[in-house]
Amino acid sequence: MASRPTKGSWDGASSARRPAIDCFWVLVVSPIEVIIQLMPLPETLRRQPQRLVLIKALTLVGVIGWFDHVTGWEWSFFAPFALPIALVAWKLGRRLGFAYACLGALISWVAHIGGNPYHTNGGFAVAVLGRWLYFAVLAVAVAALKTKRELDRARIASLQRAEELEREILQVGDQEKERLGRELHDGLGQTLAGFPP
Numbered sequence: 001m002a003s004r005p006t007k008g009s010w011d012g013a014s015s016a017r018r019p020a021i022d023c024f025w026v027l028v029v030s031p032i033e034v035i036i037q038l039m040p041l042p043e044t045l046r047r048q049p050q051r052l053v054l055i056k057a058l059t060l061v062g063v064i065g066w067f068d069h070v071t072g073w074e075w076s077f078f079a080p081f082a083l084p085i086a087l088v089a090w091k092l093g094r095r096l097g098f099a100y101a102c103l104g105a106l107i108s109w110v111a112h113i114g115g116n117p118y119h120t121n122g123g124f125a126v127a128v129l130g131r132w133l134y135f136a137v138l139a140v141a142v143a144a145l146k147t148k149r150e151l152d153r154a155r156i157a158s159l160q161r162a163e164e165l166e167r168e169i170l171q172v173g174d175q176e177k178e179r180l181g182r183e184l185h186d187g188l189g190q191t192l193a194g195f196p197p
Helices: 018-038 041-047 050-071 079-092 094-112 121-194
Strands: none
Touching: 050 079, 050 094, 079 094, 079 121, 094 121
16 A cells, blocks of 8 residues: 655645645545555455445445534545445445545535535535545446456456366367377388288
């Protein structure tokens, strides 16, 4: 897992660019780290019933929404919404992941409707729309990652089967060569034995 860079580790990063780097870290790298951490989970998720995953994800969304409401706008908890969205998108597909993305944005909106720093409703709506977009992209990305993983597994299984067939063909070819060699040797040996010296 990638660790967060220290202050001096970004080549040429000025203090003016630091907020942009932090924003990139929170919006892009953190969800990718969550996805990477989820990679061992697909085997566990595969065995769990779909309803159980939905209930767990719904509970997570509720708990995260409550923390988001309690902490206020200054300590927003919108990034952890990525976990239930990723779980649902991985186990149940893009559509339900997208539905959970909408649910996460809705709960985030409800959590901050009374205490946001925006002076207009339009500014707050744009902020919520940005969160929804982040969640939706995450759901699509996780579903695409799952699809790619399944295709890779199928490709590996196909290649392994082709290798097995190739070994069988080579084995059958070697057996046939040995059989033909024995027949030629035995047939030629009998023919030569029939000639007088």
